Amino acid sequence: MESNSGRWIGFAISGCFLGLIAFSVYIAVVGPASLGGFFSSVCHQWADRCYHIHDVPLAICVRCIWIYFGLAIGHTLFIFWKPGTKRITRVLIGVIGLMFLDVAFELIGIYSNWFWSRSIIGFLFGLSVSYFTLLGLQELYFKFTNSNTDDRSKLSTYRSR
Amino acid sequence: MTDQNYLPTDPVEKPDDFQAMLIGGGLVFILSIIPLVNFLGCCLVIQILGSFLAIHIYTNKYNLTISPGKGIVLGILTCLLGGTAAFVLTMILQKLGLDFSQQFMQEQMIKMAENFGGPEAAQQVREEIERQNIEGVGIVQVVIGLVISVIFNSIGGLVAGAIGAAIFKRAPEAVPPAPAE
Numbered sequence: 001m002e003s004n005s006g007r008w009i010g011f012a013i014s015g016c017f018l019g020l021i022a023f024s025v026y027i028a029v030v031g032p033a034s035l036g037g038f039f040s041s042v043c044h045q046w047a048d049r050c051y052h053i054h055d056v057p058l059a060i061c062v063r064c065i066w067i068y069f070g071l072a073i074g075h076t077l078f079i080f081w082k083p084g085t086k087r088i089t090r091v092l093i094g095v096i097g098l099m100f101l102d103v104a105f106e107l108i109g110i111y112s113n114w115f116w117s118r119s120i121i122g123f124l125f126g127l128s129v130s131y132f133t134l135l136g137l138q139e140l141y142f143k144f145t146n147s148n149t150d151d152r153s154k155l156s157t158y159r160s161r
Numbered sequence: 162m163t164d165q166n167y168l169p170t171d172p173v174e175k176p177d178d179f180q181a182m183l184i185g186g187g188l189v190f191i192l193s194i195i196p197l198v199n200f201l202g203c204c205l206v207i208q209i210l211g212s213f214l215a216i217h218i219y220t221n222k223y224n225l226t227i228s229p230g231k232g233i234v235l236g237i238l239t240c241l242l243g244g245t246a247a248f249v250l251t252m253i254l255q256k257l258g259l260d261f262s263q264q265f266m267q268e269q270m271i272k273m274a275e276n277f278g279g280p281e282a283a284q285q286v287r288e289e290i291e292r293q294n295i296e297g298v299g300i301v302q303v304v305i306g307l308v309i310s311v312i313f314n315s316i317g318g319l320v321a322g323a324i325g326a327a328i329f330k331r332a333p334e335a336v337p338p339a340p341a342e
Contacts, residue, residue, distance in 0.1 A: 042205050042313045045273060071320075089327045096324075132323035136229030143230060 070126020185215025189243025208317025236322020
């Protein structure tokens with residue numbers, strides 16, 4: 001089991017990503033239109049690739065929403081479930097490959113603007129990445145707070161699997 | 162024996178990540194300032210590419226497998242270096258009236274406002290842009306822009322650093338010790 005501080009890092013990061021999703025919904029529903037530029041540096045925000053609420057597109061695209069959602073779920077999930085680094089690395093590489101294929105299939109014209117593929121791949125990408133970000137953030141936390149060796153040894157066992 | 166024999170020596174070269182960070186940050190910087198290329202950046206692609214390059218160079222040069230924590234630090238610093246430099250240069254170019262991508266960006270903002278809030282919102286944004294063009298970029302806009310840039314470059318660096326550390330493993334696999342008889 002994680003130490004309490006290790007858990008709180010996961011919950012806090014999950015909260016941040018859920019907050020970003022909520023903020024994009026807020027911009028679409030009640031926020032001033034000029035706030036739409038908040039996400040412009042990280043997302044193309046093309047309206048036809050975004051979910052709509054009352055015909056107003058959200059401030060981030062479908063893939064970004066699901067990546068954030070995957071990151072939010074993953075940071076909480078991997079506090080309690082530790083599937084092993086090697087297995088998750090394989091999943092991550094597979095998902096990155098699928099993402100390239102998804103983009104390539106759209107470019108070739110096999111299908112166009114398919115929300116399902118982008119949602120599932122985005123979610124899996126966020127989920128698998130969150131395992132490593134949680135691991136890294138916990139490691140940094142233990143390093144900077146000079147936590148006890150018990151916490152550190154748990155982390156290294158967890159990493160080596 | 163001379164005194165030199167007693168001097169402490171470091172038998173192994175200490176890995177220096179600054180060069181890798183600089184090259185990765187350079188890529189983030191270039192991709193962020195080239196007009197039109199910076200608008201193609203979606204889902205943190207620019208930050209991910211820059212951090213991957215930095216981690217690839219660092220692990221390749223020293224034959225290392227880095228921990229996720231080290232990857233995150235390298236990723237975040239790379240993105241902050243490149244992203245902040247790009248932001249500062251963009252601000253300077255805007256101040257001098259040399260930012261060629263600004264007009265395109267403003268057109269996109271009007272289009273986005275039209276999508277988000279209809280013609281009235283678009284008109285509001287148009288008026289706001291005209292007012293800003295007359296007044297120039299204020300300190301408040303610079304600070305808000307810088308904060309947004311720092312937030313998203315940090316998120317990009319966090320994600321890319323963690324992935325990079327998992328993918329770029331250069332150190333030879335450790336041979337498990339033989340079980341005791």
